[in-house]
Amino acid sequence: MTTGAEGAVVRLGVSAARPAWRWIRPSVSHSSLAGYADELADDVRRRETALRDQLRAGPTDPNLAVEITVRTKTDTTPVAVARITECVQGLRVRRVLLLGEAGSGKTVAATHLVLGLLDRRRELGDAARAAEPVPVRVNAAGWNGEQLFSRWLAERLGSDYRLHRRVAKALVDAGLILPLVDGLDEMESVEAAHAALARINEVPWRHRPLVVLCRTEDFEELRQQPGGARLVGAATITMGSFSHEQIIGYLKQRQTDDDVADDAWSEVIGQVERESTGPLATALRTPWMLALADTAQRHDPEIASRLARSTEADDVRARLLAEQIPAAVDGRDRDGPYEHYDVDKVTRWLATLARRLDERGATGGDGTTIRLDEVWELAGPVRCRALYGLVCGLVALLGLLPSFLVAVDEEPSWLDEGWWSWLGLAFPLVIAIPVGWLPDVEGRRLAWRIPGRSWWRHALSRLWEPTWLAIIVMVVCGVFAVFADITAVEAVVLVALALPGCLAYALVRVLSVDSADKGKLIMHETRLVRDDATAAAVIGALVAVAIWAGFASADRLGGEPDGSLLAPLYSGGYFGLVAVMVYGVATGRYLTAAVLFSIDESFPDRPARFLEWARRGGLLSVSGDAYQFRHETLREWVKANTPS
Structure with missing residues (x-):
């Protein structure tokens, strides 16, 4: 090959290796992070817009009026707003605790807050936008509160938005993420939620902007825990429920729309006027239930009559909960x-x-x-x-x-x-x-490190089984060599066949996560099968390499290949596939x-x-x-x- 051709091959190899290296270890410079933040903002906008559109026809109509209370340490002020989408507009405090009962519109408010902040961020110049954090709503349900908030947030960003782990960590560390932590009330236990809130109050997040959403009753339960519960330096927004006048006003407004009959809600309006604290008014006092009633009427014009005849608030809720499926499908x-x-x-x-x-x-x-x-x-x-x-x-x-x-x-x-x-x-x-x-x-999972545990101590605790297995293999080969009257070279060949498998088993034992350790890792409800498939693929690859190495070493030590039933590559691939099926159940x-x-x-x-x-x-x-x-x-x- 000529020198020019060799140079061309080298340049081609470098050109191919450069993007591969960027994919393996992406740059986290200031300019690179600004680009990643803009891409993340676009992804968040697409996801939150889809959710907003789904909720618009779903369990909470964003156009419903609510009354909220903004409370800081020095001020408690009821604020009447025209629409639920405006409940966070004009708020100057960057740390917010958003409370409300089920169906009060917390998720809708969070969605519109994210989109509003993204709109404001998009209007900034390049330099200002590079320093403006990206609002991202994350679900706390899979967090047990033991991991540091920064680490959990970076893992969640990587999982939800497929960010490289290095990039997600750099964005979090640089303060370019404004998290909206949803689902505090959906965590496994009150103790886990309390621990999570304590993590959020630690440095550096103690002084960083963020929003936490929780049901009012669940947060009150958190307050009863030893040490109480609070979000340091945050304003508390409590989303209120409707008065009977607001219910009547909304239903009357709906009757003026073209898709609703003029008297569609007359019976319900009359019942609420007569009994302002009755079962019907009580059941319809949240935006969620009122929106479900609206959705039900579009599918069943007779629903209003049945609701008006209900004598229990639970009966009204039961009828409306049946409309969740049409509401979700509409969205x-x-x-x-x-x-x-x-x-x-x-x-x-x-x-x-x-x-x-x-x-x-x-x-x-x-x-x-x-x-x-x-x-x-x-x-x-x-x-x-x-x-x-x-x-x-x-x-x-x-x-x-x-x-x-x-x-x-x-x-x-x-x-x-x-x-x-x-x-x-x-x-x-x-x-x-x-x-x-x-x-x-x-589902299985592999992890290189377990939080709160020394890697070397963990590895040593897992290596005793593979070590004893390797010793037993060598002893058996030695005994076989003595009693079967084989040569020393043949005995070494037997050991060479078995030891790669022992090494692969040792690596699998070190990487495998047992039930006791799973709670220390960040779990994601949508990744359980993917994690299991990844673990099975890795284990299968290790088995394939071990089998190949064993047969290849045996052939090398014993002379030329003897045409055995399974050639090294074939046997490695076959048993690797079997390992995938066994471990990936x-x-x-x-x-x-x-x-x-x-x-x-x-x-x-x-x-x-x-x-x-x-x-x-x-x-x-x-x-x-x-x-x-x-x-x-x-x-x-x-x-x-x-x-x-």
């Missing part, structure tokens, strides 16, 4: 991935979820929540296990067939040499049966369930997408890293209105 993207969602399908899917939770509760399991790596149970636990085990067995069998055919072709009498000759053919059964009937397993069952769902349509074939859509639409909520029905009434309603 979906007509041309997006949810275009095939309709009221009947969503109702059927939620009924499937509700009945499975009932079955789990009846057998002593968790009857209120379900994680993403447990969704396969909705397809029928027995058939899903059996089908996945069958698939694993078939894959294992098909992977072995080429090798057996080659062996038989080269030595036809091979299968007649003894019972052990058939052992390989039984290997698929050895895989299929245990994999198919393993007990319920959580949660992922495999999830994918198997998705196939079954596409056939019987008892649940959507993209379960993760549906569960997250239902959460954003107010049908489900998140508790820790699991989904649950936001209201028990909705759960009972979907079961009662869907055939078994």
Whole structure:
């Protein structure tokens, strides 16, 4: 090759390596962070706009008027506003605690606050915008309060918006993120929420701008914890409920719209006027319930008459909660991935979820929540296990067939040499049966570091099993060498075959996260299956490399390859695939369930997408890293209105 050609190859290699290196280790200079912040702002705007549009037809209409109270340490002032979208306009305090009862409009207010701050940020010049933080709403449900807030926030940004971990951490450390922490009331326990609030009050966040959203009653419970609960330096916004005059005014205004009959709400208006503190006025006092009533009227013109005849506030709420599904469906993207969602399908899917939770509760399991790596149970636990085990067995069998055919072709009498000759053919059964009937397993996860634990101490505590395994392997090889009368070289070959596997096992043990350590890591309800798939892929790759290294080393030490049944590359790939199937049981069952769902349509074939859509639409909520029905009434309603 000429010098010019060599230079061209080098330049081509450098050109290809530069973007790869930027992807592996992106720049976090001041100018680079400004660009990343602008890109994040665009992503946040798209997501919050979609949520705003969904909520507009959903459980809270953003045009409803509310009364809020802004309270600081020195001032408590009721502020009447024309619309819920204006509840945060004009607020000069940068740290805000936003409280309100269920349905009072906290999420809508947060969404419009994010979009308003993004609009203001976009109007700034380049230099000022580079220093202006990006408002981002994050869900605290998967946080246990043990991790530092900065670390948890960076992990959440990376997960929600696919930011590189290095970039997310740099944006947080540089103060370019203004977090709106939603779901404090959805955390696993009061103690976790209390610990999370304490983390937020630590330096450097003690003096940084942020917003925390929580239900009023849940925050009052936090106040009862030892040491109390507060957001240091924050103004408290309490979103109030409607008076009966506001309810009447809104319904009268709706009757002037073209899509509503002139007397559509006459009976309800009359009932609220007669009993200003009665069950109907009590039930309709939150923006959420009033918006649901409006949505119900569009689907059922007779709903107003039934509401007016209700004698209990709970009866009114129950009737309106049944309208959550039409409300959520109305707010979906007509041309997006949810275009095939309709009221009947969503109702059927939620009924499937509700009945499975009932079955789990009846057998002593968790009857209120379900994680993403447990969704396969909705397809029928027995058939899903059996089908996945069958698939694993078939894959294992098909992977072995080429090798057996080659062996038989080269030595036809091979299968007649003894019972052990058939052992390989039984290997698929050895895989299929245990994999198919393993007990319920959580999604696996690998992590290089566990917060609050020394890496070296953790690694040493996990290495004793692999160490003893390696010692046993060498002892067995030595004993075999003595009694089988093999040469020292052949004994070394046996050790070379086994030791790479021991090393791979040692690495897997060090990286694997057990149940006790999972609570110390940041969990994300939408990533459980993805984390399990990643862990299975990494473990499979380690097994493949270990098998390849073992056979390659044995061939090198023992002389030329002897044409064994499984060549190094083939055997490594095969056993790597088997390891993926064995270790990725949660992922495999999830994918198997998705196939079954596409056939019987008892649940959507993209379960993760549906569960997250239902959460954003107010049908489900998140508790820790699991989904649950936001209201028990909705759960009972979907079961009662869907055939078994």
